[in-house]
Amino acid sequence: MGQGLVNEAPASAWDAHVHVFDAARPVAPGHYQPVHRPLEAIEALAQAHGVGHLVLVQPSVYACDNEVLLQALAREPGRHRAVVVVDAGVSDAELARMQALGVRGVRFNLVSPVGNGAADLLALAPRLHALGWHVQWYARSTDLPSILDWHRRTGLPCVLDHLAGLHAALAGDDPAWACLGDLLALGAWVKWSGWYRLGAEAPYTALQPALQRVATLATQAGERRGEAPRLVWGSDWPHTAFTPDALPAYDSVWQPVLQALGPQAALAVREAGARLYA
Template sequence: MHSATVDRVAPCWDSHVHVFDAGAAVATGHYRPAHRPLADIEKLAQSHGFGHLVLVQPSVYGTDNTVLLNALRAGQGRHRGVVVLPPSVDDAALHAMHALGVRGVRFNLVSPVGDRLNGLDGQGALDSFHAFAPRLRALGWHVQWYARPEDLPTIAALHAASPVPAVLDHLAGLHADLPLGHAAWQALEELAGRGAWVKLSGWYRLHAMAPYEVLDDSIRKAALLFKERMVWGSDWPHTAFAPDALPAYAGTWAPVERVLTAAQKNHAREQAPAALYA
């Protein structure tokens, strides 16, 4: 795959994948990832028409983005990245990452080794957001949130006071059991109105099982709010599953195929990610 020319790369984008190196150190108290190199997901995604990938830093590597950055180098400009960083990172490092294809910083409020909104000694996601926002805005980057529905009002308030774009992982956490009157819906409307994006991904993280029909209404509501600002991601290699029981790649696209119009589907896999990760 690495020898493929640009002309032979399929045009669509898988906007949420992870890569893992079995030799890399991982955080304790969380899962131990299997070896999942870039070449594996490139081959799989390309076979389904997705030639461009967005590599998202997994929580097990903390702020050490070495595996992701090495994969971006190997991708030779075809892919983009979203990293996890300490506020102390210097501008030279940010610019070097930008040159490799990094376009966002992720806050993970769900993982047991992820971030907390409020942390001790100024180490929470709120503090990091305020420290990063002006620098991200200058680079044209966004903030990607993996959050629970109850976090969305706080996230909406943060972005109301900052022009840095928000990208919401995994259908913004809108799980199948979320009541219609939940405050998350109002927060989501506010975020969408301010130009936020949503990832159509991670269905099995939302109290749903394949083929995920229980999420169809939530997907429709999200589509009404976010319109052209939706991107799709497979969430490969599906770290919530045993290595020998992974969801089928095509199955993670199936809800999009079922719910969205042809124009919406094409936009979510081509034009929207090309714009977001330009």
């Protein structure tokens, strides 16, 4: 059944945050050994839920070795997009190859103790501008002031993973909220994903106030630009925070979006990947 689903015309909706793993591929020192999770598995699962396009995000386990992700993109050119991890030494030829395969951004990880940090951002910025790529941040809410400063300095588009780190216990008057407003005014996107990374448990009701506040801020920023809110959704499959036999159901990480926004606005979020990853 899975192969048949993959062969159907892709549904229009986007899952903007998934990872693929090859258990035979070496991982960077200090990382966990991932379970084998090929592209065709998430394609079939997502398509069964009306999602035909994926954004493959380079996991920290492979550092700057993006080959698993790039080989997955090459299976069906043009269908999916990706965000890679590179350093300042990456060649122009390699960046061009990535662009042709569907890469549209570079990720910086400020959360993992073995993440790549942001030391190479300023050196990479001119080349990212030339490619039209964005910068994707996996960061804590306390990192938002630094991210705001980087984007004011570089002018690069910004995507904030996992609700910009705005966790369930964040106070309503925390400075991160004002900083998020400034980032949205600069054109930042917020990715609705990774609920279990934000101090919440299924069904993630503890995050509903934060989701609704982010939606309001994004809507206001969009209205000032005359466009829809810059929000996308990602499942975070295969949910590396969980053991392989206890993964959340695919639909369970979509329900918080429906609950916060209602069906019509939620559908717009799920289709907004067509705008961000064109």
